[in-house]
Amino acid sequence: MFGIFGHPDAAAITALGLHALQHRGQEAAGIVSFDGKRFHSERRMGLVGDNFSRREVIDRLPGMSAVGHVRYSTTGETILRNVQPLFAELDAGGFAIGHNGNLTNGITLRKQLVRDGAMMQSTTDTEVMLHLVARARRNRFVDRFIEGLRQIEGAYAFVAMTNKKLVGARDPLGIRPLVLGKLDGCPILASETCALDVIGATYVRDIENGEVVVFDEDGAQSHKPFPPMQARPCIFEYIYFARPDSVVGGRSVYDIRKNMGAELAREAPASADVIVPVPDSGVPAALGFSQAAGIPYELGIIRNHYVGRTFIEPTQQIRQLGVRLKHSANRAVVNGKRIVLVDDSIVRGTTSTKIVQMMRDAGASEVHFRIASPPITHPDYYGIDTPERDKLLAATHDLEGMRQFIGADSLAFLSVDGIYRAMGAGARDPVRPQFTDHCFTGEYPTGLTDQTGQQNTPRQLSLLAEAG
Ligand code: SF4
Secondary structure, three states, X not given: OEEEEOOOOHHHHHHHHHHHOHHHOOOEEEEEEEOOXXXXXXXXXXXXXXXXXXXXXXXXXXXXXEEEEEEOOOOOOOOHHHOOOEEEEEOOEEEEEEEEEEEOOHHHHHHHHHHOXXXXXXXXXXXXXXXXXXXXXXXXXXXXXHHHHOOOOEEEEEEEEEOOOEEEEEOOOOOOOOEEEXXXXXXXXXXXXXXXXXXXXXXXXXXXXXXXXXXXXXEEEEEOOOOOOOOOOEOHHHHHHOOOOOEEOOEEHHHHHHHHHHHHHHHOOOOOOEEEEOOOOOHHHHHHHHHHHOOOEOXXXXXXXXXXXXXXXXXXXXXXXXXXXXXXXXXXHHOOOEEEEEEOOOOOOHHHHHHHHHHHHOOOOEEEEEEOOOOOOOOOOOOOOOOOHHHOHHHHOOHHHHHHHHOOOEEEEOOHHHHHHHOOOOOOOOOOOXXXXXXXXXXXXOOOHHHHOOOOOHHHHHHHHHHO
């Protein structure tokens, strides 16, 4: 997501920002702008570069303010009416909203709203927020927005716009990232700092967990409508999701991934001739592993950059094909060598199995696999489209079973404490974990109303109560 307030090139800058955030969603993109009188919306299936690089498209988005979104569907099909930002005319005027994350009571609220006569335009969870704000009986827009936030549960970073304001918000735990920047004196909200770097904007700060920020003609306001809680950002942003050149929560993603590789080399060494990253997301960890183990790092796998992120391809069959299209063996590096492959994570095991076979076909004498994160044993409900539990390799196989499944000579994962050390957070605090990490621990930090029919669990309520 990206939003800018008060800049003459608002839509063009938003398109550039979205381009830098393309790794967060490749299915579709949208921009809404406001020209002082009217809102303008352009929503397209496909990549930002294919849809928003032509002048005539940007010219259809006049105005000094704009918000944009790239779609990676977790709730709702990949269809045009689900492309964000979503827009609606409320009694107070137009309102556009983009959402990163997933609401864990979105389905439940949606049923209630439809029962009360709401007419839904999309099948996304995000639209629930539009209706909650529309129904809030408050004078100030920010109060209506906060009334909506009080009713939703789960993970969210929002970037929204009205005819007078740019608004940003993060859920009480700060699971999904959102940062504030400035360009030519104009405030910018973006999912990651890489979007600020690409347009030469200065980084101001991260939007805090549970914070709502509002920018308008009178300047900036910050609101904290929730009881203060310790932030628990999603640790997978550091492992895979965020771009390596981004700084998330004050931590360089690239440095953290190198640390994860170094921790992994200490926890699970391997005697081998060469360290080979699974590109691109395995590269920093492989470098860290190589430097810690003192074993040379070589590009034994060449990536075809004209194939998207297979993990987020919509069907298994395309994922299968995607893997072969995406990677090819560099025989000169691999042939006759004992190699250690380093990757960021294993979800279904599809990619890992194919890559091990590809290394063997290229003549590797031994293939060891090292994963710079713990085994993923639980599905995500907060905006990362991991499959149901029975499709997670680590949820259905023990370590030896996974080794046999992918066909490696040895396999090891970074431990949960190892990943916390790599984050510079010390050991994991079992009472108040410093990060959201339930795909490894199974400990969900919020209620899962849609899944369990139960809002916040007693433990979460006690954490809330303790927070006062
Ligand atoms: S399940 Fe994993 S990816 Fe999802 S929010 Fe939790 S830590 Fe992040």
